[in-house]
Amino acid sequence: MRITQGCFSFLPDLSDEQISKQVEYCLENDWAVGxxxxxxxxxxxxxxxxxxxxxxxxxxxxxxxxELAECRTAHPQSxxxxxxxxxxxxxxxxxxxxIVNRPDNEPRLTMTRTDVHGRSQSYSWQAAHRG
Amino acid sequence: xxETTEQIxxxxxxxxxxxxxxxxxxxxxxxxxxxxxxxxxxxxxxxxPVKQRIRETAALLLVERARKQLGLSHQTPxxxxxxxxxxxxxxxxxxxxxxxxxxxxxxxxxxxxxxxxRDDLVGQYIGHTAPKTKxxxxxxxxxxxxxxxxxxxxRPDNERDYGQEAIEILLQVMENNRDDLVVILAGYADxxxxxxxxxxxxxxxxxxxxxxxxxxxxxxxxxxxxxxxEQNYAFTPAAETAMREYIDLRRNQSxxxxxxxxxxxxxxxxxxxxxxxxxSANGPLDAAALSTxxxxxxxxxxxxxxxLDTDKPGSPRP
Numbered sequence: 001m002r003i004t005q006g007c008f009s010f011l012p013d014l015s016d017e018q019i020s021k022q023v024e025y026c027l028e029n030d031w032a033v034g035x036x037x038x039x040x041x042x043x044x045x046x047x048x049x050x051x052x053x054x055x056x057x058x059x060x061x062x063x064x065x066x067e068l069a070e071c072r073t074a075h076p077q078s079x080x081x082x083x084x085x086x087x088x089x090x091x092x093x094x095x096x097x098x099i100v101n102r103p104d105n106e107p108r109l110t111m112t113r114t115d116v117h118g119r120s121q122s123y124s125w126q127a128a129h130r131g
Numbered sequence: 132x133x134e135t136t137e138q139i140x141x142x143x144x145x146x147x148x149x150x151x152x153x154x155x156x157x158x159x160x161x162x163x164x165x166x167x168x169x170x171x172x173x174x175x176x177x178x179x180p181v182k183q184r185i186r187e188t189a190a191l192l193l194v195e196r197a198r199k200q201l202g203l204s205h206q207t208p209x210x211x212x213x214x215x216x217x218x219x220x221x222x223x224x225x226x227x228x229x230x231x232x233x234x235x236x237x238x239x240x241x242x243x244x245x246x247x248x249r250d251d252l253v254g255q256y257i258g259h260t261a262p263k264t265k266x267x268x269x270x271x272x273x274x275x276x277x278x279x280x281x282x283x284x285x286r287p288d289n290e291r292d293y294g295q296e297a298i299e300i301l302l303q304v305m306e307n308n309r310d311d312l313v314v315i316l317a318g319y320a321d322x323x324x325x326x327x328x329x330x331x332x333x334x335x336x337x338x339x340x341x342x343x344x345x346x347x348x349x350x351x352x353x354x355x356x357x358x359x360x361e362q363n364y365a366f367t368p369a370a371e372t373a374m375r376e377y378i379d380l381r382r383n384q385s386x387x388x389x390x391x392x393x394x395x396x397x398x399x400x401x402x403x404x405x406x407x408x409x410x411s412a413n414g415p416l417d418a419a420a421l422s423t424x425x426x427x428x429x430x431x432x433x434x435x436x437x438x439l440d441t442d443k444p445g446s447p448r449p
Contacts, residue, residue, distance in 0.1 A: 052262070059241045060273025062311045067269070 001108045003041045006081060006097040016065065019082070019100050023061035026084035031095055032056045033064050034085065035071050037078040041107065042127045054085060068100060077103040153197040163235040164189050171228055176357065177350035178221060184341045185229070192236050209338040210238055210313045211305055213327075215320040216343025219389030222317045223277065225343075229315065230275035239313055241273035249283040252297040260293040264300045272311050281316035282326035302332050346389050351378045355393045359424065364401065369426035381434050396432065403428040 004010055014022070026033050034054035038045060051071040055063060064082070071080055080101035083094050107127040114122050159165055168189060171182055191208070198204045210233065214222040227244050234242025247267055254260035268276070278284070284301075286292040305314050316323070316333070320342065327334040346354065352375055359365060366374060381392055404424055408416060 053266075055269060057270050058272070059243050059270070060311070062272035062308070063269030066265075066272075 001106055003079070003099070003102070003106055003109070005041070005043065006099055008098045013102070014098070014100065019068070020061045020065055022096075022098065023064045023082065023084075026082075026096060027058055027061060029084075029086070029095070030088075031084035031086050033058065034083045035064070035067055035080060036083060037071060037075045037080045037101075039078050039103070040127060041079050042109075043125060048079070048081065051080070054083075072101055076101075079103070151201065153200055155193060155197060158193055158197060162193070162237075164193065164232060167228060167232045167235060171225075175221060175224065176353045177346050178225070178343065181221075181225060181341055181343055184339070185225070185232070188339060189232060189236070192233075192238060196236060207238070207309050209309065209336065211337045212313070212315045212339040212341060213323065213337050214315060214317040214341050214343060215323050216317075217319060217345055217389060219391030219393075220343040220345060221390060222343055223279070225341075226275065226277045226315050226317065230313075233275065233313060239274055240311075243274035244277055245271040245274060246277040246279060248279050249294065252278070252284065252301075253293050257293075260296040261300060264297045268300070268304050268312070272308070275313045275315060277315045277317065280318045282318050282322040285326055285330055287329060298330060298333070302336065305336050348375070348378050348382065351389065351393055354390050355397060358394060358397055362401075364397075364422050364424055367423055367425050370424050370429055373426045373429040377429055377432060377434055384434060384437075396429075396434075397424075399432065400424050400428045403431055 002009075008014060008022075023033055032054045035051040036048035037051055038048035052067055055067070058064065068080070068082070078101065079099060081097055081099045084096040086093065086095040107129045110126050110128055112124050112126065114124070116122050168182075168186060171185065175182070192210075195204065195208050212229070214226065216222055223246065226246075230239065230242050230244040233239045245267065251267055252260070252264045254263045284294040284298055286294055301314065304312070316337070318326070355374055355378070356366070377396060378393070381387060381396070386392075401424070407425070407428065408420065412420075
């Protein structure tokens, strides 16, 4: 099941060239670009593992692409995303985030309904890894 | 050359997809290279061999670019350079211009200069060097990496020195990312030679060796005038003579660093001028008085009494 989160996730996967252009856009806006990876794409799993430090003071997307290439070799079967952090006062948050690597077999997200008090129900999601 | 221009005149509206001729002089004008070379001539005193080499390099790159447009060459030429020369001969300044030049010619994408020394590349403990070097390289991508006093990267007396690791990463990136960044090494000529002979990999990856000569006394004087003019100061005629004498004497004293020594001398002269004005002036001062360096501001320098006391021969060691 194709996991959709962040920007562009309803589009076909971005090519390296397209990723590079998006990173270029982030750098033009003075956002610090960082890479994160995880094998647990549950929507509530907000904090992924960081790959190295966020990259400040970059002028060219090549630096990010080099790190991405290394991260892909180390974690080919993980989700990898690019985060662009805006340090401007008032934002101070991630302004853009998109997935740049997916495992061959993506887990299924399943929803479970549980009856609780009275007739109310609670919903929970589970990422079911196959095999 | 003339043939090419004629061809262009014959076919004024050749489709851009199938270019079959290139007008070099138009390229030269349009790429903005001319402005940079003119600027170099105007703003940098002396350095004739350096300017000549840069002119040649620019011509080579322009031709190479034209060849690429005609589909004659596909490889990026090796652009890594080595600047050798004594301290204060303008290596950093020229590197800055060089990055601008390469950017105008389209050989680097962004054209910024990242200036580093050993401390920025080499770590303190095992496993610290590689991330540190890579961090710097990532910042330099799309621009020029200027490594000042590059020979400090290699310490022959310590075989466990982490500098070797930085050198290996640098070499790898210089080879694999030739499209992405240009590395300029800088340092004193003799030490750079020793550095290259112990790291032959570096020498073969560097195409352009540019040697920066020392400035002559006259050039140094012109530089001092230029520096003062930049800050809206001027010499009195007596101060001019004093400055010329100062340069003459300073050259033979220790720690002489060409233009940098001049800059420091002028900074101290301005300090003395401020002091002089403060102590002697009673009543209002006009702009001319505030921006004039007088003879005594320069004559009071220790250079005229034979340099720093500790540098004098026969002086008791502290």
